[in-house]
Every structure is written in C-alpha cells, then in structure tokens.
Amino acid sequence: MLIQEGDKRTPATDLMLASILAFVAGGVNSAGFLAYHYFSANMTGNVSMASDHFAVAQFDLALGFLAIVVMFIFGAFTASVLIEVGRRQRRSNIYALTLILEAALLIIVGIAVTLSPQPPNGVLIVGLLSFTMGIQNAASTRISGSRVRTTHVSGVATDLGVGLAMLLGISSNPDKLATMLRLKLHLATIVFFALGGVLGVLGHQNFGDVSFCVFAMPLIILSVRYLR
Structure with a gap:
C-alpha cells in the first residue's frame, strides 16, 4: 500500500489508503476545531475567513488564518522534499517514513499540550496540526x-458529482468500470473523513488533546510494516 506508486497501484490499495488517511484527517480537523476554533485541514475555509477578517480590519485574526494556510503549504513542501530525496536514494519505504513523521508530530503535539502548564496558543497548535495535514x-x-x-473534501465532492453525471448520462461509456471505481474512492474518502470528524469530537470531549495521539495510531499501524 505504501510502496507502489501511480498506475502500479490497484483500486483496492487506493481505497484502503484513502479510507485510513481521510479518517485521520477528519479526526484531527474536528478535534482541533473543537479545542481551538480553527480548522487544520480546511484551507478553503481558512482563506475565506482570512479574507473576511481583512475586510473588517481584524488583521490579527486574518494573519492567524493565513499562518495556518502557510503551515499546510510548508507541510506539503516538506513531505515532497523528503519523498524526492528518498526516491533518489531508492528508499522504497519513504512514504512509510513520511507518514511516521506525521504520526510523531501528532503525538508530540498531543503530549506537549496536555503537559503544558499554560493554555496553548490556538494558532500555533492548529498550525502544527495543519503542517501534519499538509x-x-x-x-x-x-x-x-x-x-x-x-484532506481536499471540496475537490473530492466535486469529482464525485462529475463522476455521477458521467455514470448516469453516458450509459455506453467504455470506462464505466473505471468511473465506478473512482466514485467508490471519492465516496469512501468523504464518508471516512466524516466518521473521523465524529470520533474526533467525541475523543476530544473525553480525552482532551491526547486524542491527537490516538489519531496517530492508524498511521503507525499502516506504516510500521513497511519500515524495514
């Protein structure tokens, strides 16, 4: 699941990967919002909120939302650099190592905030969570x-709508099977993101910021078999 790339992957491996990672993203996103009132995986919403606050001259809030977006971009940049270096060194486990890094950061955030004697800065914590989502x-x-x-639910929902239109409007489409597989992948992504969101809220209500550590566990379980 974390070795083969691109067209070498099967629909089943993509479906399993999407389900696990969307579950984690939904949980982290909801738990972070419940605790700090910022989304760590919703960059569309964060940019929109930044624009709203800039419009009414609330520059401190606007910059907070933009900082979260920048951290997401930096996370994506960091992952891409690691992946490129790993591929050049022919490390077949580079994707597993990348997800382990994400899991380690979630655990560090969860433990650090839980043990901190002072109330944490919401922008800083959600920025770190956004970094992991990137x-x-x-x-x-x-x-x-x-x-x-x-984490890109807006785009996935758009693809789902387009796929449904193609499936219903072109019954003789020779790529009908491929369209069905894509729809299944998109639907699973949305469903597991939502399921993770529900459990993220319940987890944070019962366990506080330790819930971020809990959502690191699926990443570790998924990745550990590929580390050797």
Whole structure:
C-alpha cells in the first residue's frame, strides 16, 4: 500500500489508503476545531475567513488564518522534499517514513499540550496540526498519482458529482468500470473523513488533546510494516 506508486497501484490499495488517511484527517480537523476554533485541514475555509477578517480590519485574526494556510503549504513542501530525496536514494519505504513523521508530530503535539502548564496558543497548535495535514495530503497525492486526496473534501465532492453525471448520462461509456471505481474512492474518502470528524469530537470531549495521539495510531499501524 505504501510502496507502489501511480498506475502500479490497484483500486483496492487506493481505497484502503484513502479510507485510513481521510479518517485521520477528519479526526484531527474536528478535534482541533473543537479545542481551538480553527480548522487544520480546511484551507478553503481558512482563506475565506482570512479574507473576511481583512475586510473588517481584524488583521490579527486574518494573519492567524493565513499562518495556518502557510503551515499546510510548508507541510506539503516538506513531505515532497523528503519523498524526492528518498526516491533518489531508492528508499522504497519513504512514504512509510513520511507518514511516521506525521504520526510523531501528532503525538508530540498531543503530549506537549496536555503537559503544558499554560493554555496553548490556538494558532500555533492548529498550525502544527495543519503542517501534519499538509504532509499527509502531499504523500497521498504523490503515491497515488493524485487519485487520493485525503484532506481536499471540496475537490473530492466535486469529482464525485462529475463522476455521477458521467455514470448516469453516458450509459455506453467504455470506462464505466473505471468511473465506478473512482466514485467508490471519492465516496469512501468523504464518508471516512466524516466518521473521523465524529470520533474526533467525541475523543476530544473525553480525552482532551491526547486524542491527537490516538489519531496517530492508524498511521503507525499502516506504516510500521513497511519500515524495514
């Protein structure tokens, strides 16, 4: 699941990867919003909120939302650099290492905030969470040839609508099977993102910021078998 890239991957491996990573992204996103009132995986919403606050001269809030967006971009940049270096060194486990980095950061954030004697800065914490989401989205996009995008729900929902139109409007389409497989992938991404969101809220209500550590566990379980 974390070795083969692009067209070498099967629909089943893409589906499993999308489900696991979307679940983690949904959980982290919802838990972070519940705790700090910023989204770590919704860059469309963050840019929109930054624009709204700039318009009413609330520059400190606007810059906070933009900082989260920048951290997401930096996370994607970091993951892409790591992947490129790993591929040049012919490390077949580079994607596993990248997701382990994401998991380690989630654990560090969860433990650090839980043990901190002072109330944490919301922009800083969500910025770090956004950094991990950028890592995840870049890794899933690169390994799947852009088929799996686990934090980009707006784009996935658009693709789902387009696929449904193609499926219903072109019954003789020779690519009907491929369209069905893409629809299944998009639907699973949305469903597991939503499921992760529900559990993210429940987890944070019951365990606080330790819930970020909990959402690191699926990444570790997924990646550990590929590390050797």
